[in-house]
Structures are given as C-alpha cells and as structure tokens.
Amino acid sequence: MKKPFVPGAPFQVVWNITNACNLKCAHCYEDAGKRSSNELTNQEIIRGLEIISKASATSIAFSGGEPTSNPHITDYIKLTKELGMYPAMATNGYKLSKQSKLNKFVDAGLEFVQISIDGLNLETHDSFRGVEGSWDKAIQAVENSVDADLFVEVATTVTTHNIDEIPDIIEFIRDIGAHWFMIYNFIPTGNGTNISEMDISPKNRFELLKSAYNENMNGNMQVLSTAPQYAPVAESLQTDSSVIPTHFYNPQYKNPQLTQLAEFVGGCGAGRFYMGIEPNRDLYPCVFFPRTEELKLGNLMNDDFDQIWKENNLLVDLRNKDLLQDNCGSCESKNICGGCRARAYTYFNDVQAPDPGCIKNEGKWNELKNKLPNFQETHNGSLFINLEGK
Numbered sequence: 070m071k072k073p074f075v076p077g078a079p080f081q082v083v084w085n086i087t088n089a090c091n092l093k094c095a096h097c098y099e100d101a102g103k104r105s106s107n108e109l110t111n112q113e114i115i116r117g118l119e120i121i122s123k124a125s126a127t128s129i130a131f132s133g134g135e136p137t138s139n140p141h142i143t144d145y146i147k148l149t150k151e152l153g154m155y156p157a158m159a160t161n162g163y164k165l166s167k168q169s170k171l172n173k174f175v176d177a178g179l180e181f182v183q184i185s186i187d188g189l190n191l192e193t194h195d196s197f198r199g200v201e202g203s204w205d206k207a208i209q210a211v212e213n214s215v216d217a218d219l220f221v222e223v224a225t226t227v228t229t230h231n232i233d234e235i236p237d238i239i240e241f242i243r244d245i246g247a248h249w250f251m252i253y254n255f256i257p258t259g260n261g262t263n264i265s266e267m268d269i270s271p272k273n274r275f276e277l278l279k280s281a282y283n284e285n286m287n288g289n290m291q292v293l294s295t296a297p298q299y300a301p302v303a304e305s306l307q308t309d310s311s312v313i314p315t316h317f318y319n320p321q322y323k324n325p326q327l328t329q330l331a332e333f334v335g336g337c338g339a340g341r342f343y344m345g346i347e348p349n350r351d352l353y354p355c356v357f358f359p360r361t362e363e364l365k366l367g368n369l370m371n372d373d374f375d376q377i378w379k380e381n382n383l384l385v386d387l388r389n390k391d392l393l394q395d396n397c398g399s400c401e402s403k404n405i406c407g408g409c410r411a412r413a414y415t416y417f418n419d420v421q422a423p424d425p426g427c428i429k430n431e432g433k434w435n436e437l438k439n440k441l442p443n444f445q446e447t448h449n450g451s452l453f454i455n456l457e458g459k
C-alpha cells in the first residue's frame with residue numbers, strides 16, 4: 070500500500086464559516102474582524118453541507134472568524150449531524166461562557182469543541198487576544214463544555230510570547246478535565262505575518278514537543294500537537310505510550326505498531342486528510358495555507374468537490390512525499406511527518422520547501438535569520454531585530 074494513506078474524501082473539512090469575530094487576536098490566520106461582504110448566504114451554506122456530505126467527508130469543524138458569530142450556526146451543526154457527519158467547532162469560547170448558550174450547541178448535536186487559550190492568565194491571554202476579559206470567558210467555556218460532556222480540546226498557539234507558560238497551562242487544563250491539549254504550531258499567515266518574529270526556534274520546538282509527549286504519562290488528558298514533527302519526536306522517545314501523535318487522529322495502539330501506523334497516518338494532512346473552506350467559498354488544502362491564487366483549489370459552490378479532491382494538481386503533489394525538497398525530501402521521517410507545508414510555503418513561497426521549524430532544518434532557520442538586519446536571538450529563541458543605528 071502506498072504511504073502515507075489518502076482517503077477517498079477529506080477526513081475533516083475545516084469551514085471558516087464567517088470572517089466576523091469578537092476578538093482581535095495577534096496570531097489570527099484569517100485576519101478576522103468584520104463579516105465579509107462576499108460571505109455565503111444561509112441557503113448556500115446548507116447546499117455546501119450537502120455537497121460535502123455527498124462527497125463522503127467524515128467530519129466538519131466549523132471555525133472562522135468566530136463561528137458563534139453566525140446566527141445560524143446551531144442549524145448547521147444540526148444539519149451536519151443529520152447528514153451523517155461528525156460536527157466539531159473551534160471557538161474562542163467567549164459566548165460559550167454562558168451555560169444557556171452552550172446548551173443550544175449541545176442540543177443541536179455538537180460533539181467536539183476546541184477552545185483557544187493563549188496563556189496561563191489574563192495578562193498573557195488578553196494582551197494577545199486584544200479584548201479584556203476574554204481569558205475568564207474562555208476558561209468558563211472550557212468548564213461549561215466539560216460539564217456538558219462534550220469532547221473538549223484546549224488549543225494553544227505557541228510563540229515566544231507564551232512558550233515558558235506551556236507546562237503550567239497543561240497542568241491547569243488537565244485539572245479542569247479537558248480531553249485533549251493541542252499545541253498549535255504558529256504559522257505566520259494572516260495577522261500572524263505581523264508577528265513572525267515570535268516564531269519559536271527549531272531547538273525550542275523540539276524541546277517543547279519532547280516535554281509535551283512526556284506529559285501524556287501524567288494523567289488522562291492527551292497532549293498533542295499540530296506540528297508534524299511530533300510524530301518523529303515521539304518515535305525517537307520510544308516509550309510504552311499508546312498515543313499516536315497526530316493532530317487529528319490518535320487511536321490507542323501499543324508499540325511496536327506505532328511506527329507503522331504513524332507512517333500510514335502520515336504527518337501533515339494537507340492534500341490527504343483536510344480541506345479548508347473560506348467564508349467566500351474558496352477551497353484550500355488546509356486553513357493555514359496563505360490565501361494566494363496559486364494555492365486556491367477552487368470554489369465550493371461552482372466546482373466539483375469530489376473531482377477537486379481526486380484530481381487537483383496541488384493536492385496530488387502534496388500527497389507525493391518524493392517531491393519534498395532538501396532535508397525534508399531525504400528525511401527518513403518524511404512519511405510520518407513531511408513538515409508543515411503551510412509553514413514551508415509561508416517562509417519559502419514553495420509548498421515542497423523544507424519546514425524551517427524542524428531541528429533537522431536548523432540551517433534553513435539560520436539562513437532566514439541571517440537575511441534580517443542586525444538580528445539577535447533572545448534567550449527563548451525568538452528573533453530580536455536591533456534597528457538602532459540604522
């Protein structure tokens with residue numbers, strides 16, 4: 070069988086249902102804020118859900134912007150379930166801090182909720198999210214969601230702003246009773262381009278992933294990461310853990326099958342497990358891909374979704390790990406990792422370029438740094454650009 074595996078339809082469609090958002094997050098990949106004038110109508114979204122269901126996608130994750138800003142969101146969740154798909158939602162949690170509001174989502178059939186936390190306390194979180202009180206609301210939403218028996222994932226995008234807090238955040242979230250803690254890889258796209266200097270160094274990412282993996286031995290909450298390097302890091306640790314470290318799927322399997330299964334699942338899911346939909350109906354391999362014409366796959370309403378999945382040239386190329394360049398191309402871990410293709414494109418304008426976040430690509434990271442004038446690296450690996458005297 071060809072590795073990694075490619076299903077006949079995306080496993081998860083992440084649908085940025087609206088550009089509207091009540092927060093102003095520094096790292097937002099969508100550069101969200103106001104509702105865009107070209108967003109799909111209610112009827113078009115309903116038709117879109119039917120199209121995705123007909124193509125046999127397994128799960129839809131509603132995201133945004135802030136999906137709870139859409140007045141019909143609970144109707145879409147209900148319809149997703151009626152169409153036989155698994156409904157999930159990624160939210161900043163602000164509105165779910167009200168139990169009565171959360172109950173509407175539970176009643177509609179929501180099964181999985183991801184709530185984002187950027188810090189251990191309101192100083193770190195609220196300053197990044199741009200709205201006072203957002204940390205309190207997010208934590209309340211996590212507690213409400215646990216109480217409501219939803220499958221709860223707490224997600225933290227790691228930058229130099231919060232990397233030192235991650236161990237304490239994990240402990241704090243574990244105590245609340247969340248099921249997953251997801252370490253989100255920072256990808257400098259959307260608003261994130263303005264804070265690209267906050268990207269963590271390959272060495273710090275490596276250490277972070279190692280300690281994250283070891284956290285799985287400390288309780289029931291699983292600690293996972295969207296960084297595809299998590300799989301090779303976990304493989305190298307070779308513990309007796311039963312966690313397969315991928316960001317969308319982690320069945321319980323014991324070693325020694327871990328490596329075989331990880332190769333089958335296969336790291337970066339762009340082109341293989343995901344499809345991203347924009348509020349205006351454009352399709353991308355993953356929501357973290359920059360919104361360029363070159364990366365656009367087509368249009369949900371006018372193009373043949375099934376045909377795009379099976380035949381689109383970009384998706385076909387993303388499935389072919391032999392096209393990867395430099396160290397990613399010759400890497401023994403390319404079938405279980407492959408590097409984040411969104412990060413590769415963001416930094417090098419090429420989807421097959423090496424992911425500069427990996428310890429094996431430290432040379433590429435250093436080349437990027439050297440292109441910046443008067444750079445200095447701070448203690449936690451961020452880049453400080455000294456413009457004095459310029």
Ligand code: SF4
Pocket residue numbers: 295296297336337338339343355356357358408409410411412
């Ligand atoms: S490009 Fe790949 S690794 Fe990066 S966020 Fe998307 S699916 Fe994940």
Ligand code: SF4
Pocket residue numbers: 297298301396397398400401402403406407408409423424427428429430
């Ligand atoms: S070199 Fe590329 S494929 Fe290999 S571990 Fe690093 S990011 Fe993954």
